[in-house]
Amino acid sequence: MSYYNLSGKNKYYTLYSLIRGDILRGKLKEGERLPSKRGLAADLGVSVVTVEQAYEQLLAEGYIRSEERSGYFVERGVQSFPPPAHGGEPEAEEVEGERFKLDFVDGRTPEELFPFSVWARLFRKVLSDGGEHLLRRVPADGEPRLKKAISDYLYRSRGIEAEPKRIVIGAGAEFLYGIIVHLLGVNPKIAVENPCYTKISSTYLLSGAKIIPLNVKGGGICPDELQNSGADAVHLSPAHQFPTGEVTPVSNRLKIINFAREGRYIIEDDYDSEFRLSGKPLQSLYSLCPDRVIYINTFSKTLAPSMRLGYMILPPALYEKFMQLFSQGANVVPLFEQLALAEMLDGGFFERHLSRLKNSYREVRQILTAAFANERGCAISDNGSGLHFVAKIEGATDDEIKETARGRGVRVKCLGDYLIAPAEGLEGCAVINYSGLTPERLKKVIY
């Protein structure tokens, strides 16, 4: 562990993250003894307190155990332990202060493509149409006009038939995950794809759920493993799993639906289905079984993460539970925003914006896939869906990939960075998320 690089402000946290990462990736094996605090502190040139804090946190989260007079050891069966609540993204801090020419991690809409003038106009319209209605507390499940507009949009664009009533508006996907935990009961067990967008598992944990990681292989998670997992619900993105890019085949979809028949639920996170760049999006699980599937999506990818706008469709029983628990509270999304978005959807502005976005991303993808295809030893798996693909670099380790990329001014993460429990066979796979790029920006860097 003496090769750890602890630059940056929060040394204890970085050290904690690095050790945890090594445990999850299997570099530190079950039962293996950790260096003494003093020894490691001397090796790394940090204070003993820093090492102590890092060990304490690993201890508290159950990654390691302490044995009196003999030291610290990697705990057995760490995959059954929940990942930490803070997202498990050790690199996040290193980004600050460093300028990248190309960023394949951060996914915000390019500024050139955001419809500022449309949004300003619609917002002004909302305020001037306004009146008393604008100042009321919004019902817990959201502004009815927006619920109706989303229902209409889902039908037009995705063939989903959802009663407006059962749509619930929330401040982004993570916010809605927290609500779902409350709807599933006390400390529900939720099966989560591994690897995954780590905020999924961390938000569930923070809200009191227990996490059961299921490894993603070709075609997504294994329905039999799910069936035997003891989970009360499963969270998945069958249309385009992040970060693996796997698409769940129809045969598996039906088996997954079967899991939910016995009082259990499926949380279908359709986070980037709008961006199927070739062909039609696959039918949603929700459409197959609206009574057992919670469908969830946001406008973070299509508009901007700063807008905090998401929604879910709840099965009837869960909608009733939602209203029992929350109907006395107000919806947390500002009403002005909800009405402006309703105008945007109803007026066709959103779909015009989306088609402009898709044209841009399609071009970005062509440039990138061509560039990667030319690299020696590089195989890309791209199924024409979503805003990222995976590039496997033969013989390279994750660390080598990231180091090389960094040397070229490129920020990238690997599949291994999204693990929430150990999994094999993922080494050497870069996740190329191009949602923050435009063809113009890309050409400036590449050519």
Place this chain on the structure above:
Amino acid sequence: MSYYNLSGKNKYYTLYSLIRGDILRGKLKEGERLPSKRGLAADLGVSVVTVEQAYEQLLAEGYIRSEERSGYFVERGVQSFPPPAHGGEPEAEEVEGERFKLDFVDGRTPEELFPFSVWARLFRKVLSDGGEHLLRRVPADGEPRLKKAISDYLYRSRGIEAEPKRIVIGAGAEFLYGIIVHLLGVNPKIAVENPCYTKISSTYLLSGAKIIPLNVKGGGICPDELQNSGADAVHLSPAHQFPTGEVTPVSNRLKIINFAREGRYIIEDDYDSEFRLSGKPLQSLYSLCPDRVIYINTFSKTLAPSMRLGYMILPPALYEKFMQLFSQGANVVPLFEQLALAEMLDGGFFERHLSRLKNSYREVRQILTAAFANERGCAISDNGSGLHFVAKIEGATDDEIKETARGRGVRVKCLGDYLIAPAEGLEGCAVINYSGLTPERLKKVIY
């Protein structure tokens, strides 16, 4: 119980609420036997299923217990049981469809007083100044410009010195209550004023906290009771308790601060301190002990509940914990809104708006206190603070007050409606919340 009036849609819920209310108010005593399901159903002219559902819910929440073959009984020590998560406001449903000439319950800013044109102008400015920054995920604790603007405003208006860094922006007070529970640890015990704004206790419960109700008497809660309560934290509004209107005297403030010295925290909910209509606001508890007090406030009363804008100042240790738990997530308040509010505060627009609001409310209060002073047997307690006062009607019960008011087209609640545990001596006190009124509207009804 045969006098219950179960009109309206949701009969089981109404019945449940009425029985629960009678238990909390002591009309149904500990150990008392409830009527049989069939008997009560026949009495009330509803189906047995309706009674069954109501009993089931009371049973699930621990208000009653069932004894085999002998029926249902009021549970002992119900005050130690948490109030229900749905807010304990049985009247809420009756409002729908009924038009009131005067509403002393709902508290939204009168439309005439909302600065629509200023808000529209600032919002447009934000969008046109904009650029890439506008689309980023907002840091978990909020947009730095708004944090700075709030810090400056608090110093100008309230003499509170708060480092901008330690201010956390959230989607309204209830949202922040939920976060506080996470910061206090696993299932923390929070002492809450009784009676109180029932969403306080219901939100804490929903977030996993345990509630310890402390009765409010003259001068607020009793510091000794607090000291002996076993609570990890206490939630209170020392400047102007809702609904009693009590102000915590300085002697009690110091004792309450002492409670927090031993690793415990005070949550100071300063929800309407901007509206001290005569004299200066009292010094905040936060200013006395910034290391142990969480200060929390919103713009729901000063701007609009539909805007979902609140903030809290965290003690250093809790701020660190907040960043540990949440720093990987995004703030849930839309960035556009945060920047527009920062412009409003920095440009002095907010304080101009506030002074206009206060002038209007001052006039409303004069009209109302004069009108109530003329009613026979009516004593009002008004300490010049906030947007409500309490009117005690001699010899009247809560039900009589509400029924009489309703007959005159007036919607009102009583202190007893805000109980979260049994308390004595509160019968016959109407809570006159005038935050939704203007002098013009009031004159139309009164004269």
